[in-house]
Amino acid sequence: MGSPIYIQIHNQIKTWIESDKWSVGDRIPSERELASQFGVSRMTLRQAIQTLVDEGILERHVGAGTYVSRKKVQEKMSVVTSFTALTEAQGKTPSSKTISFIVTTPSLSEIEKLKLADNQRVLRMERIRYADDVPICFEVATVPYELVKEYDREQITQSLYRTLESQGLRIGHSQQIVSSMLASEKIADYLDLKRGDAILRLRQITLLGDGTPFEYVRTQYAGNRFEFYLEK
Incomplete structure (x- = not known):
């Protein structure tokens, strides 16, 4: 069973980030540009971007676009609770x-x-x-x-x-x-x-x-x- 198209796009964008095509803090191309580049609808592209946002790889700035996330201070939480x-x-x-x-x-x-x-x-x-x-x-x-x-x-x-x-x-x-x-x-x-x-x-x-x-x-x-x- 193959991965959904939005997951394939997610994987490619993540690979680009890891290979330093875009660096931490860089603004990535617009949804319109990326949708055209991948040959998919903006809805499919948006789903891929949102998955990367949910994972903390990208972050959205209201009115300013989507950026490669900056590293943040982390705090350990000690208890696992369902x-x-x-x-x-x-x-x-x-x-x-x-x-x-x-x-x-x-x-x-x-x-x-x-x-x-x-x-x-x-x-x-x-x-x-x-x-x-x-x-x-x-x-x-x-x-x-x-x-x-x-x-x-x-x-x-x-x-x-x-x-x-x-x-x-x-x-x-x-x-x-x-x-x-x-x-x-x-x-x-x-x-x-x-x-x-x-x-x-x-x-x-x-x-x-x-x-x-x-x-x-x-x-x-x-x-x-x-x-x-x-x-x-």
Whole structure:
């Protein structure tokens, strides 16, 4: 199964950045120029750009274009907690709405983050996560397909961590990066926000107890409904 066109474009732009075609802080060509260069619609090109923005590789400046992201100060977060467990700990009822659920070839970023072999497939799912039926975040989660191929869709989408733990697998630590951004039109619609509202973006790689990365998640939280608490 081949990668979707927008993932192929994502991979090419990421390769260009890594090969220094564009440097940190550079403004990349407009969506119109890139869509013409790749021979695709602006909608497809925009999807590729948004994926790179969600991964922190690119950043949008309102009214000024899209730029190669600058490095930011990072803070370690020490506790791995699933959305389900976190929500229940607050006395709320968690739920999810699955937007997409596909088995496909991974992007370059997914290969790097999950340390995959070239021939491995991944399960990529997009979900809106709720607490007491209020939308809290939009999440794109990628896991190696071999790890979850024996589980049904509900076991994976409702609480992946609990499913894995019920099979004797131990969840280890995670690597997390939190930054801020503005809600795109799509995210605003999903989370019942206004376009341009504040979003907290979390990028997380979660490891099993033996140190094997098994999950790469890009999550966008409604800034007025969620906050991170760090304790040292």
